[in-house]
Amino acid sequence: MFLNHNEEPNFSINRFESMLKTNDILFFDSIEFENIIHHYLDLGKLSLAKKAIRLGLDQHPQSIQLLLFKVEVSIMENKLGDANQILNKLEQIEPSNEEIYIQKANIYSKRDDHKTAIQLLKKALKLSKDSSDIHALLAMEYMFEEDFDNAKLHYMACLKDDPEDYASLHNVIYCFDVLGENKQAIEFLLNYLDKNPYCEVAWHQLGKAYKKEDNLEKALQAFDYALLADEYFMGAYFEKGKVLEKMNRIQEAIKNYQITLELEDPSAYAYLRIGKCYEKLEILDVALHYLQKATTEDPLLDKAWLAITDFFFRQKNYRKALYFIDKAIEIDQENVRYWKLYAKINQKLNFLEEAEKGYKQSIELGNYELETWVSHADVLIEIGETASALSVIKKAAEFYPETEEVIYRLAALYFVNNKGTLGYKYLVKALEVNKEYLPVVYPLFKTIFDRPSIQEIIKSYQ
Incomplete structure (x- = not known):
């Protein structure tokens, strides 16, 4: 009894690998080769994908799809001339195949000719029945061109095809942000949420947009809705904590930051925010404890070293402040704020030559x-x-x-x-x-x- 390959999903792959081991030449139809190539490309096994393409084209030399796979691999290997040569031939054979223009656009994009890539993708868009992927590629090309208005429109088109495409949702908001269109972002998110009311990502983005407008009550409400949709959404707890801090509801802010520590591995930034909250409450020993935990959790978090510097500076303990600002500068030597604070601390300690060095460095860095x-x-x-x-x-x-x-x-x-x-x-x-x-x-x-x-x-x- 022969096993039909439709009855066993891995039948073609197993048969192909068996052929490679025995050096026997077995026949596969072109669709089987396409599935085999897809399988190896998904696994990142490029050498096996190339063998499958070569053997597939030996048996099906006119297969457009197999030739397109050859183009895809050539582009991966940066053999752009070879890929373009094949695509020019394919365009003569099948000018209505959108994949040809997508791959041509990929080549031009790699050559940093994004304007030509955009024109080719627009041509592919006219030919395609499933446009979502092409809209995403167009959006990315417009991003390369820093044309955020057009990028935004194409990401919106992606969302129209798939409302749960959260990567596109984030990118739409990023475009609004770069364009300084925060009010328009709020309007967009409200319209989106009318149709997708349980989308925690959109509520989270809406909260951040309201926060930029300093509309803290609405921001808080949006983060609460995000947490109703997903009670384990760590980012929403964190942003809610920051809003509560701004509203001077410090104990509630601490509670939200602590929830983030329970949901995932300890976060240095959460410890930092908790420490700053306790400092606002003037519970200084607890504040210092959390600030130090932040530096222990992530020794490269320069903001934590800066926070401890500020802590001791406010206490007029300038020697300790100097020790910690040195730590911050070790991590980020190009930070103007650190050098200026370094200068002020040294001036307080009457270390005038070091103070002069700090002010000079601040000016050289553009302050x-x-x-x-x-x-x-x-x-x-x-x-x-x-x-x-x-x-x-x-x-x-x-x-x-x-x-x-x-x-x-x-x-x-x-x-x-x-x-x-x-x-x-x-x-x-x-x-x-x-x-x-x-x-x-x-x-x-x-x-x-x-x-x-x-x-x-x-x-x-x-």
Whole structure:
């Protein structure tokens, strides 16, 4: 009795592998070869898929589908010229086959010619009866082009075909986000939820969108609906906790963060949020305990090291703060905020050369805030590097030309560096901008502002 291959799903695969072992040549119809190739590609067994394609084309040299498999594998191996050559021949034979244009688009996409890929996919879309996959490919090409409006439309088309395509749902919201269309995102999600009221992912995204609008009550309600749809949805508990924090409902926030710890393995970020909550409640020993647990759980979570730094900075324990900001900087040496805090801590400890290094690094990383320029110049003045201080404050004046903090320092530093003409010029300008600011900056330049000639000018503005 012969076993029909339809009675045994693995019959063709077993028969094919047996043939490879014995070197016998057995006949398979083209559909059997297609199933065999699909099987090996799904398993990532490329060499066996290639053998099946070669043997399949030996027996069925005109099979369009087998040739398309050969194209697919050639593209995987980056043999784009070979793949394109086959596709050009196939297009002459069967110009209405959308798969030909999909694979051509794949080649152009790999060559970073996304505009041509889009045109080819549009052609495939006109030919296809099942358009969902092509819409997804088009959306991705538009994403490469940073054309988020069109990408959004094609992801929406994917959702129309399959409302449970949550990857497309996330991508639609991402497009709204990039375009700054938060209100439109809310409208879209509300319409989607009218038709899919039990979709926890959509409720979660709606909650995040309401949170951006600072509509905390509606955000909270949306996260609650997400949890009604899925009581184990960790992300919804976490976002709900963040909203409750903003609403100053700290105990409830802690409860939601703790639920996330019960649902999955401990999360350093959950420990971090719990620690910050206890700090807001001024239960400092418990706060520090959770912040330290965050660093133990994930030693590379620089935000946790920063949180402990802030904790000790607020307690005026600057030596411990310095230890922990060093940890944060070890992890992320390009973070402007860390370097600025490093500078402030060293300044509090009177480690002025280290403070100067921190302010300098902050500016080099693109922090052009007035406070950073002024603090950097003041530290340089304290360590006696007045020429460097003048250079810093002159750069600050390019950003803040009419600001009293800058103009008074510019005047004083010109006097210090024996450039009296410029000193008088900027002193007059400073007094005209804001004469009330002089007492603030006076202690830093007492010997300068006490000069009789300068006092005479100052008195003329009183």
